[in-house]
Amino acid sequence: xxxxxxFPGQGAQIIGMGRxxxxxxxxxxAVFDEVDDALGEKLSTxxxxxxxxxxxxxxxxxxxxxxxxxxxxxxxxxxGLKITDAAYVAGHSLGEYSxxxxxxxxxxxxxxxxxxxxxxxxQAAVPVGEGAMAAIxxxxxxxxxxxxxxxxxxxxxxxAANDNDPAQVVISGSKAAVERAVGLAKxxxxxxxxxxxxxxxxxxxxxxxxxxxMAEALxxxxxxxxxxxxxxNVIAEPVKDSATxxxxxxxxxCGSVRWRESVxxxxxxxxxxxxxxxxxxxxxxxxxxxxxxxxxVHNIGAAADVTSAIEALNG
Numbered sequence: 001x002x003x004x005x006x007f008p009g010q011g012a013q014i015i016g017m018g019r020x021x022x023x024x025x026x027x028x029x030a031v032f033d034e035v036d037d038a039l040g041e042k043l044s045t046x047x048x049x050x051x052x053x054x055x056x057x058x059x060x061x062x063x064x065x066x067x068x069x070x071x072x073x074x075x076x077x078x079x080g081l082k083i084t085d086a087a088y089v090a091g092h093s094l095g096e097y098s099x100x101x102x103x104x105x106x107x108x109x110x111x112x113x114x115x116x117x118x119x120x121x122x123q124a125a126v127p128v129g130e131g132a133m134a135a136i137x138x139x140x141x142x143x144x145x146x147x148x149x150x151x152x153x154x155x156x157x158x159x160a161a162n163d164n165d166p167a168q169v170v171i172s173g174s175k176a177a178v179e180r181a182v183g184l185a186k187x188x189x190x191x192x193x194x195x196x197x198x199x200x201x202x203x204x205x206x207x208x209x210x211x212x213x214m215a216e217a218l219x220x221x222x223x224x225x226x227x228x229x230x231x232x233n234v235i236a237e238p239v240k241d242s243a244t245x246x247x248x249x250x251x252x253x254c255g256s257v258r259w260r261e262s263v264x265x266x267x268x269x270x271x272x273x274x275x276x277x278x279x280x281x282x283x284x285x286x287x288x289x290x291x292x293x294x295x296x297v298h299n300i301g302a303a304a305d306v307t308s309a310i311e312a313l314n315g
Contacts, residue, residue: 002274005083007284008279010198012283017064018301021302023303029071035108038113043064058120060119065279073278079306081313089103129175131172132179133161133196134182135196136169139188150181159203165291211251218250237265263287277301
């Protein structure tokens with residue numbers, strides 16, 4: 001049995017996430033304290049007691065989701081499961097920062113500050129209302145890419161942003177072009193094609209100002225060699241070299257999240273049979289099941305999940 005730890009991206013956030021982990025495990029509480037200190041504010045109060053609209057703001061959601069994932073990882077470690085018990089780590093979009101933090105490549109404080117900067121830069125890159133994203137269900141990547149190309153113009157961007165699983169591709173770009181693509185997808189036989197409630201068009205060329213901002217931010221941060229390889233979004237292959245990781249984190253801002261290919265690589269080349277989703281939500285687990293039905297999947301987002309997972313391992 002070969003295991004991978006995978007870390008969720010934006011959209012998984014809920015009020016109260018990670019609170020029971022912090023109450024049950026001092027090491028998990030310490031993660032939230034460290035994030036609060038790094039940001040100079042009580043992000044933990046927003047996560048546990050705030051308004052979901054405020055938590056969903058990109059600049060808050062990104063460090064909050066990382067904090068919750070690392071708190072869950074620390075809880076697992078407190079019960080004896082180490083990061084090196086996984087052969088690979090991977091994360092969906094911002095989840096790459098969580099994966100790298102779990103694997104020791106980034107400190108919690110640096111990851112929190114980087115994700116705050118990333119969220120702010122992504123939001124600032126495109127004026128609100130000018131960009132959009134949409135999920136296309138039931139069409140393969142090649143078909144969606146063709147639709148995005150048809151919908152784009154010389155001045156309006158449309159591109160495949162997330163190749164999530166065999167039945168789900170997310171597109172991103174200028175609002176008018178994305179809306180045209182939604183119509184084209186429906187004509188092409190998509191089961192569903194719907195605009196997503198996001199504040200900016202992530203993972204497309206419109207994010208170039210944010211990529212420049214992240215190149216600057218990352219240049220001031222130490223990145224260590226991760227203790228286990230990261231299967232990176234933009235290349236769908238493992239990497240351990242610090243300089244390459246730094247470069248890929250910049251490329252990731254505009255580049256497509258190749259999640260389906262990443263899981264396929266871990267299954268076929270890395271011989272991964274178990275995927276542990278560490279943090280809020282179960283979105284990645286669903287994607288993994290649609291990509292490779294035989295895969296074992298565990299969700300670790302609450303203290304009870306930690307207990308049941310450890311009992312299963314020891315049973």
